[in-house]
Amino acid sequence: MNALEIHGLSAGYGGQPIVRDIRLTVGTGEIVALLGANGAGKTTTLRAASGVLRHSGKLHLDGQDISGVSAARRVALGLAHVPQGRGTFVDFSVEENLRLGAYSVTSAQRIQDDTAYWFGVFPRLKERRAQLAGSLSGGEQQMLAIARAMMTRPKVLMCDEPSLGLAPAVTADLFVLLRDLAADRGTGILIVEQNAHLTLEIAARAYVLEHGEIAIEGSAATLSRNSEIQRAYLGIEA
Numbered sequence: 195m196n197a198l199e200i201h202g203l204s205a206g207y208g209g210q211p212i213v214r215d216i217r218l219t220v221g222t223g224e225i226v227a228l229l230g231a232n233g234a235g236k237t238t239t240l241r242a243a244s245g246v247l248r249h250s251g252k253l254h255l256d257g258q259d260i261s262g263v264s265a266a267r268r269v270a271l272g273l274a275h276v277p278q279g280r281g282t283f284v285d286f287s288v289e290e291n292l293r294l295g296a297y298s299v300t301s302a303q304r305i306q307d308d309t310a311y312w313f314g315v316f317p318r319l320k321e322r323r324a325q326l327a328g329s330l331s332g333g334e335q336q337m338l339a340i341a342r343a344m345m346t347r348p349k350v351l352m353c354d355e356p357s358l359g360l361a362p363a364v365t366a367d368l369f370v371l372l373r374d375l376a377a378d379r380g381t382g383i384l385i386v387e388q389n390a391h392l393t394l395e396i397a398a399r400a401y402v403l404e405h406g407e408i409a410i411e412g413s414a415a416t417l418s419r420n421s422e423i424q425r426a427y428l429g430i431e432a
């Protein structure tokens with residue numbers, strides 16, 4: 195069964211349609227890339243899927259219909275979203291951010307265990323547990339945003355441009371982490387990225403959005419060899 199299934203998703207702003215009839219799936223433990231030019235509608239797609247933007251269409255999470263479900267409830271059911279710009283609570287400490295991420299989790303023991311777990315994965319965050327999130331470096335904030343999203347033990351994690359503003363070495367580490375999350379924890383990951391090279395290396399499949407519609411889809415290996423993709427996203431001239 196797919197972890198996430200999206201059928202006929204359409205959304206926009208102020209009555210103006212931006213994405214139309216989006217159909218995509220993410221399997222359990224699968225990394226799927228959503229590529230496209232600036233303004234193609236990638237962020238809009240993630241915002242609609244997470245429920246923060248009004249939309250039409252059908253969404254299923256682990257087989258459960260979540261189409262009419264609020265954004266908060268979608269998080270509680272296992273659909274996590276790390277928005278572009280990370281969305282950490284800058285005036286709260288690192289540890290408070292993690293606990294806020296688990297707002298829908300009722301077990302205090304589980305929150306404590308998961309906080310300790312993510313501090314184990316990210317020792318830099320542990321060292322800075324009392325520091326305000328707003329004073330972390332870009333890479334540290336991205337780690338915190340992902341750890342915070344993972345506090346709900348999501349079935350699917352949607353990440354919007356996680357490499358934005360990060361040094362290449364930090365980005366490489368982050369992509370290894372995403373690959374491990376999918377492989378070790380079975381988290382399905384839908385990733386929007388400008389860095390198509392790296393993304394197609396860790397993704398199993400990819401979709402390409404053009405002007406708000408899915409124009410191309412296929413395995414990451416096939417798309418990496420597609421001359422149109424190479425020219426547009428990989429900087430390779432045929």
Ligand SMILES: Nc1ncnc2c1ncn2[C@@H]1O[C@H](COP(=O)(O)OP(=O)(O)OP(=O)(O)O)[C@@H](O)[C@H]1O
Binds near residue numbers: 231236
């Ligand atoms: N809040 C908004 N109000 C009106 N239009 C918006 C809003 N947010 C985005 N748009 C428009 O929707 C279109 C798609 O934007 P979106 O952010 O989804 O694209 P994107 O593919 O994620 O682009 P990028 O790669 O540049 O981040 C753009 O033309 C953008 O100007």
